[in-house]
Amino acid sequence: MLQQSTLRETNRHLFVPAERRIPKIRIETRQAETLFGKRIVVVIDSWPKSSKYPQGHFVRALGDIGDKETENEVLLLEHDIPHTAFSQRVLNCLPTADWTASEEEISKRKDLRDVTICSVDPPGCTDIDDALHCRVLPNGNFEVGVHIADVTHFVRPGTALDLEAANRGTTVYLTDRRIDMVPELLSSNLCSLRSNVERLAFTCIWEITPETETVNVQFTKSIIKSKASLTYAEAQSIIDDASRTDDVAASLRHLNNLAKKLKAKRIEKGALTLASPEIRFEVDSETHDPIQVQEKQLRDTNSMVEEFMLLANVSVAKKIYDEFSQCAVLRRHPSPPYSNFDPMLAVCKAYGIEMDVTSNKTLATSLENAVVSGNDYFNTMLRILTTRCMMQAKYFTSGMMPENDFYHYGLAMNIYTHFTSPIRRYADVLVHRLLAVSIGADASYPDLLDKNKTQAICNNLNHRHVMAQYASRASVGLHTQLFFRARNLLEQGYILTVRKNALQVLIPKYGLEGTLYLDSGNIKSTYDEEACTQTVSGHTFHIFDPVTVKVSLDSTNIQHQKLKIDLVEPQVEGLSIREDNSAENTSDKKSPRKKLKTKK
Structure with missing residues (x-):
């Protein structure tokens, strides 16, 4: 933003960057009067x-x-997210809106239109990448199919559409919008595996025993017609409804039972089950402002879909590495150095x-047994804290590093890739092309088999992937601020970390962290680093202790508005505020205390 000058009628002004690590910048402009109070x-x-x-x-x-559209633009720029409209050159690569597969194309594919296939996704999902089916074979084993949108049928190598998708790298999900990797005609229509319409797919089909041993696996281009597009809640309801005996219900129940066994096997091998607070905003249909916030609910069906996507990714990784040992696109997750665990170990x-x-x-076993009474x-x-000890997973080309480094620490898998989301990840597009060549379903091209060029693409994908994560978190932070503009709420929190001059508090309902500073002149505190405690006015705060805080928006710095938390309970002299002095929830006229007790 532009800083107000003390000199009248001057064209020389100081610009104050949003990023505090960048110094002020001197500029000359005659538009200063119109630029004050704006993001520039x-x-x-x-x-x-x-x-x-x-x-x-x-x-x-x-x-x-402070304007939402302005701040959305800012966070996209700050995180280097390509978000301009698709160029005409890109749009010229698209088929017509009424495109349908030709009989010649269908004849080359496995026809699965009569199979009971369904998709299970979050509410409001329109870019449906994947669908599933399961049926019992005459020998008592199960046929399980994972069907993935065949994006590479439309995104051909070297076209303007392909180059744009490679540059964007990933679809970016903000709280109130989506920045697509490919144009909407593909992402939400022709590639999306919606119910009751024919779609081209790339399919993995396994024969699996009731104890989840894989008998065989085949990969094929296919044409499908999904019988249902379900949310996680709808799928769970069908599984739990004993009166449902149709093919969709039977398929979901078999998938769910097999998924539980697959997950148990993964955990037995050392796969980690970590945690991070995730929230979902309910937005006003007209203003698009957040009006309600809630933690995302995880059901068995979330895990069901995840397990079969993991199975598909591993099966495809093995196939493309066997065929292309030097240029397979894979994903690795390095083991964290021991020092990364120091904060978590201090707490324990x-x-x-x-x-x-x-x-x-051993970490997974320790986490499972880490329980504190009360x-x-x-x-x-503890799992949230452990998540922060992890390294970043990365895409790489198999010929660029030794096989020992392929290991995925978090999933406990020797080899892994991304195959199941080609609508929203370009890495999956490359994997689809490699797999198609390996089964003779498509032709190769020089750049696909050039490990150096593929690694350069992977480097960009790693950057885009991390930036997309940061942008998504920043969007949640922005909407949380918007939510608290007219609200002061009492909420349950937990002390996540204890520092020399502050307590870091996590508020799970909003997935946010706030800081209670202890460096005020009238607060006497004693910090015990070994015990991870802070003692203030006779009260000792331990890490992970529950607290009640008042959350409000601090707008004193227009450039950096932020959420502010005040301690309500426990009542500590010099640190806590009185509950009866805190503002009411503007959307709930019950007393804050009564609301808090109800929530507990």
Whole structure:
């Protein structure tokens, strides 16, 4: 933003970057009066030795500070998210809106239109990548199919559409919108595996025993016609409804039972079950402002879909690596160095809990046994803390590193890739092309088999993937701020970390963290690093202790508005505020105390 100058009628002004690590920038502009209070973009041109500040120039104004559309644009720019409209060159690569598969194309594919296939996704999902089926074979085994949108039929190598998708790398999911990797005609229509319409797919079909041993697997291009597009809640309801005996219900129940056994096997091998607070906003249909927030509910059906997507990804990874040992696109998750676990181990030591982090298997076992009597949320908090000890998973080309480094630590798998979401991840597009060549369903091309060029693409995908995650979190943070503009709410929180001058509090309902600072002159505190405690006015705060806080929006700094938390319970002299002084929930006229008790 532009800083108000103390000099009248001057064209020289200071620009204050949103990123605090960047210094102020001196610019010259005659538009200052119209730019105050707006988010603007400035470029640094030089930094003369004689100047305290770098010199730059004004590029463009984005809009008013605090305006949702402006702040959305800011977070997309800050996280290097390509978000301009698709160019005409890209759109020229698309088929017509009324496209249907030709009889010649159908004749090349396995016809699965009569199979009871269904998809299970989050509410409101329109880019449906995957669908499933399961049926009992005459020998008592199960035929399980994972059907993935055949995006590569439409996105051909070297086209403007392909180059744009490769650059974008991934679809970015914000709270109130989606930045597509491919145009909407493909993402939400022709590629999306919606119910009761014929769609091209890439299919993995296994024969699996009742104890989840794989007898065989085949890969084939197919044509399908999904019988149902379900949400996780709808699928769970069908599974639980004993009166449902139709083919969809039978398929879902078999899939669910097999998934539970597959998950048990993975965990036995050392796969980690970690945690991170995830929330979902309910937005006003007209203003698109958040009006309600709730934690995402995880059901058996979430895990059911996940298990078969993992099975497909592993099966495809083995296939493309066997066929293309030097240029297979894979995904690895490095083991964290021991020092990464120091914060988590300090917490466990304070609670007298033994943790073995020598391997993912020992870590998974330790996490399972880490329980504290009287603190039901302790294990979840510990898993959240453990998640933060992990390394970042990355795409790579198989010929660029030794096979010993292929290991995926979090999933406890020796080889892994991404195959199941080609609508929203370009890595999956590359994997589809490799798999298609390996089964003779498509032709190869030079760049696909060039490990150096493929690795360069993987490097971009890793960058885009991380930035998309950060942008998504920033969007949640922005909408949380918007939610609290007219609200002061009492909420349950947990002390996530204890520092020398502060307590970091996690509020699971909103997936947010706030800081209670202890460096005020009238607060006397004693920090015990070994025990992970802070003692304030005779009260000792332990890590993971439950607390009640008031959450509000601090707008004193227009450039950096932030959520503020105040301690309500326990009542600690000099630190806590009185509950009867806190504002009411503007959408609920019950007393805050009564609302809090009801929630507990």
